[in-house]
Amino acid sequence: QKEVEQDPGPLSVPEGAIVSLNCTxxxxxxxxxxxxxxxxxxxPELLMYTYSSGNKEDGRFxxxxxxxxxxxxxxxxxxxxxxxxxxxxxxxxxEYGNKLVFGAGTxxxxxx
Amino acid sequence: DTEVTQTPKHLxxxxxxxxxxxxxxxxxxxxxYWYKQKAKKPPELMFVYSYEKLSINESVPSRFSPECPNSxxxxxxxxxxxxxxxxxxxxxxxxxxxxxxxxxxSRLTVL
Numbered sequence: 001q002k003e004v005e006q007d008p009g010p011l012s013v014p015e016g017a018i019v020s021l022n023c024t025x026x027x028x029x030x031x032x033x034x035x036x037x038x039x040x041x042x043x044p045e046l047l048m049y050t051y052s053s054g055n056k057e058d059g060r061f062x063x064x065x066x067x068x069x070x071x072x073x074x075x076x077x078x079x080x081x082x083x084x085x086x087x088x089x090x091x092x093x094x095e096y097g098n099k100l101v102f103g104a105g106t107x108x109x110x111x112x
Numbered sequence: 113d114t115e116v117t118q119t120p121k122h123l124x125x126x127x128x129x130x131x132x133x134x135x136x137x138x139x140x141x142x143x144x145y146w147y148k149q150k151a152k153k154p155p156e157l158m159f160v161y162s163y164e165k166l167s168i169n170e171s172v173p174s175r176f177s178p179e180c181p182n183s184x185x186x187x188x189x190x191x192x193x194x195x196x197x198x199x200x201x202x203x204x205x206x207x208x209x210x211x212x213x214x215x216x217x218s219r220l221t222v223l
Binding site for chain 1: 116118143145153154155156157160161162167168200202206210211212213214215216217219
């Protein structure tokens with residue numbers, strides 16, 4: 001079993017849709033939860049960062065963490081064609097540095 | 113300023129060459145990382161430096177040699193690479209806990 005499971009998609013939605021991206025994880029040591037957006041041939045860009053369970057909102061993006069069920073979500077409201085990218089969940093724990101484990105990444109395509 | 117700068121952006125090298133990738137950050141972060149990313153795959157951790165000391169080596173072949181000259185700089189020395197080492201090499205930095213900030217990467221092609 002992989003430490004982090006994420007459906008690779010691709011996920012195709014019309015412009016303006018609400019997008020739900022999800023990951024599950026198995027390691028109870030994860031304390032920090034990040035979502036990255038990666039455009040083709042670019043480095044990952046940090047979108048959201050949360051510590052422990054709960055919700056965090058930033059503009060059109062909402063991150064949710066449920067540690068009891070080991071479930072991580074990212075919601076994108078009013079999706080735009082510019083949101084088309086690969087989204088990577090990345091839970092992390094501290095071990096001689098920030099040990100971050102990436103999910104496989106979900107390819108999102110927002111059609112105009 | 114959340115910038116991690118990597119040079120060169122692109123590198124082509126033969127299997128007998130020696131080259132280096134460079135990474136720089138001025139955010140005062142004390143942990144720096146090298147990741148390798150193949151096409152359509154997530155980044156894979158190679159090395160972690162914490163307070164300028166190598167703290168994690170994910171069983172990376174010795175043809176990759178990291179170096180952390182000071183708290184702002186991270187190098188990856190490359191020697192006798194194989195074509196399968198062609199990938200995007202990403203540098204990242206972080207505070208003690210929390211977010212990792214990535215550079216744009218160095219795209220390496222080994223002929």
